[in-house]
Amino acid sequence: MGKLTREDKYLSPATQFCDYMKNTQQRTPKGLVFIQEWGSLRHSANIAFICLNLAELGVKSAEYREFAKEQIHYALGAGARSYVVGYGENPPQRPRHRASSCPPRPSPCKRQNGLYNPGPNYYTLYGALVGGPGSQDDYVDDRDDYVRNEVAIDYNAGFQGALAALQKLKINMQLP
Template identity: 35%
Template sequence: PFFKEQTKNWLDTWVEGRGSVKYTSGGFAHRAQWASVPLNMSTAFAAEWYNDNVEENSKYSDFAHKQVDYVLGDNPANFSYVVGFGDNYAQRTHHRGSADTAPMDDSDRPNDHLLYGAVVGGPGKVDDFSHNDRRNDWVTNEVGTGYNAPFASAAIQQYENLGGDPLSESQLDQLIGVDANGTGF
């Protein structure tokens, strides 16, 4: 009972926007300047997991669904925090390998290589338009495996709960031009 109550209190803090959690006008639950999307997605995952496995409560499931949608671009900026998803996403991530020959302080030129599926840090403040797609902004535009894991977990839960149609093999082959047969790399 103790840990269940602690978990509910923590989730309610996020769902209700209490304490250090504030909502943007577009509905993003924001808690920290740095890595706001990974923190948000960790909580979305926990909220949906709690709803599915401990105690069903639609406010947790609704929260998770809305936050994942926001991160994928259903927000006032129409900006996807997942590189390569949708029409408007970060193209100047703070990532040396992706930037390649683009200088880290050259923030106008897109990176030489897109990190398809990488998740950027997110809004730097409680403002739907505070994300900065600039290579030299490691606070809002940095990527990393620790940023992707929470998003992947939350997205998988949404797929399990809401369904969807998986891409065919031929559709997958067309996505980023990777030769699945192991030749032509």
């Protein structure tokens, strides 16, 4: 509604939200905005997307863009590893995703050679954002840890939206 009407009754609560997330919300030692263990990167990417939308409307534009860039850079690898399958430095190789962890046909997908295979997934699920680290930036690439290694559409939605917004703004996406 804020985009459509530009009315303060919509922009003000969104601004308060972004200010809180940027300035007050718990963060990991490496700077990820941390809401909860399950899908921590999903939350930070969605927050980045919301704040980028506000920045597009002229609300604290430089501040919110920089904040969003920090959050997206973390996911891409600024925190010492990438959390995007098939991208960057030390990306996840064992996301919890049945189709990518099963062997090629005609081999059957059974417990021992599918989700419970300790090796990397048979297929690279390029671009999938895994759940992410814990509150201390702790992460193990283990598909049995579904809290941190699950991939889902809602994990990627805000992430892809934030990437598109940063690209549209031509904000440098090179990692430090």
